[in-house]
Amino acid sequence: xxxxxxxxxxxxxxxxxxxxxxxxxxxxxxxxxxxxxxxxxxxxxxxxxxxxxxxxxxxxxxxxxxxxxxxxxxxxxxxxxxxxxxxxxxxxxxxxxxxxxxxxxxxxxxxxxxxx
Amino acid sequence: xxxxxxxxxxxxxxxxxxxxxxxxxxxxxxxxxxxxxxxxxxxxxxxxxxxxxxxxxxxxxxxxxxxxxxxxxxxxxxxxxxxxxxxxxxxxxxxxxxxxxxxxxxxxxxxxx
Numbered sequence: 001x002x003x004x005x006x007x008x009x010x011x012x013x014x015x016x017x018x019x020x021x022x023x024x025x026x027x028x029x030x031x032x033x034x035x036x037x038x039x040x041x042x043x044x045x046x047x048x049x050x051x052x053x054x055x056x057x058x059x060x061x062x063x064x065x066x067x068x069x070x071x072x073x074x075x076x077x078x079x080x081x082x083x084x085x086x087x088x089x090x091x092x093x094x095x096x097x098x099x100x101x102x103x104x105x106x107x108x109x110x111x112x113x114x115x116x
Numbered sequence: 117x118x119x120x121x122x123x124x125x126x127x128x129x130x131x132x133x134x135x136x137x138x139x140x141x142x143x144x145x146x147x148x149x150x151x152x153x154x155x156x157x158x159x160x161x162x163x164x165x166x167x168x169x170x171x172x173x174x175x176x177x178x179x180x181x182x183x184x185x186x187x188x189x190x191x192x193x194x195x196x197x198x199x200x201x202x203x204x205x206x207x208x209x210x211x212x213x214x215x216x217x218x219x220x221x222x223x224x225x226x227x228x229x
Contacts (some may be wrong), residue, residue, distance in 0.1 A: 043206060045216040056216055101150050103210055105217055109159035
């Protein structure tokens with residue numbers, strides 16, 4: 001069964017450094033998402049992406065964040081200058097455009113980001 | 117704005133007992149409703165979803181959920197809990213096309229032997 005994959009599984013970085021989190025969505029999906037989950041808290045929406053542009057973003061997704069689909073298969077989240085409060089689990093999700101699974105998001109296993 | 121509440125932060129049940137996890141949503145129309153499970157250190161796995169039609173939906177791992185429009189609820193149930201069901205359970209609401217999904221705060225399920 002196709003699945004969303006994410007790399008790395010755990011990223012440790014120093015405050016102020018840039019990080020790039022990578023996701024490979026399910027191949028025929030057209031909508032892509034990033035969510036984050038601070039330890040012990042709920043899953044929060046960051047951004048959705050469709051047709052090579054951001055379709056919606058939350059107030060969390062400020063100028064420090066950016067997303068890109070560089071090569072037609074990967075979907076990346078970049079944090080330009082990490083802060084301690086960026087430490088969280090980051091989940092990528094993808095969704096099909098049509099068919100039986102069109103309104104279901106499929107999540108990757110997550111990347112745990114630790115900012116020191 | 118859409119919101120999802122899960123009134124129970126933590127529930128403990130004995131193995132073999134029945135389970136009901138509550139979920140209420142606030143949305144102008146009938147949304148698409150989902151339950152996801154997250155085992156410790158793992159990602160989010162879809163348990164079941166409701167789009168329309170029969171208000172009782174069956175999911176994986178023996179779970180089911182019932183949509184009640186009058187109560188704006190989508191409660192998750194399982195008749196007999198297994199120790200492996202111990203996890204965090206999230207209810208989510210998904211508006212259509214391109215819009216974000218909203219998650220509830222989660223309910224942590226502990227299972228006693």
